[in-house]
């Protein structure tokens with residue numbers, strides 16, 4: 001795969017690396033700093049955090065310790081939608097991250113309805129706090145609601161997406177709206193790694209189950225943000241651009257979907 005094929009150009013022209021490190025459930029502190037540093041060493045150029053994860057300070061520390069130039073790493077954070085002001089919350093995130101700007105700022109979930117936070121997200125972008133803005137956990141109807149009021153459209157929708165959550169209708173809608181669907185929990189928070197079909201395809205491909213699940217997404221041009229705090233697994237999860245899954249293996253993985261190809265972003269509300 002060429003460098004271009006390892007990225008997705010967003011509707012606003014910014015470039016999102018297809019592989020990122022997710023840091024949900026990684027406690028703030030040295031463990032988080034190390035995980036991000038190991039990912040950067042392994043070639044990741046995209047880190048996915050959130051205000052709700054309470055580890056933005058560690059992500060910022062790792063970025064600084066890495067010595068990489070700011071424009072070499074794509075940093076996403078997410079607005080915690082129980083707060084009332086995406087602009088003030090962005091200022092707080094930037095302070096913790098030690099950055100002037102994030103690359104992508106997402107509404108973490110549509111609590112209180114899909115539209116109320118959007119004008120504040122647009123304002124955060126206007127103020128230069130975020131190069132790109134988007135949403136997360138938004139279904140087709142919620143995306144349509146945002147589109148009705150937006151002066152600047154979301155460029156990404158981060159959702160639970162894997163062979164087991166193959167939300168085809170939502171993916172198709174996102175593509176039509178030129179919104180990049182980003183796959184979160186691409187390993188099912190670890191649950192999908194022991195599936196027999198995934199394991200069989202991994203054996204055939206001479207790869208690990210994690211690599212198969214991640215490859216399934218990036219082979220479609222879908223960004224993935226696997227989480228790991230283990231140095232070896234972080235490296236392993238990055239080795240997904242040097243092989244291809246045959247069409248019949250892709251089809252067997254597609255058939256694992258449990259959502260019926262839904263246009264919904266989630267099975268229920270957690271708020």
Ligand SMILES: NC(=O)c1ccc[n+]([C@@H]2O[C@H](COP(=O)([O-])OP(=O)(O)OC[C@H]3O[C@@H](n4cnc5c(N)ncnc54)[C@H](OP(=O)(O)O)[C@@H]3O)[C@@H](O)[C@H]2O)c1
Pocket residue numbers: 021022023024025048049108136137158159183184185186187188189190193208210211225226227228229230233234236237
């Ligand atoms: N927007 C949202 O609402 C939302 C929701 C959920 C997740 N996310 C994002 O998506 C990211 C990833 O999702 P996730 O945290 O649910 O989990 P995931 O990436 O699907 O799976 C992570 C789990 O798999 C293990 N693992 C990782 N690589 C492995 C490998 N190669 N071999 C064996 N085990 C491996 C990890 O353990 P070790 O750490 O011990 O390796 C961890 O238990 C999050 O961190 C977050 O950034 C966003």
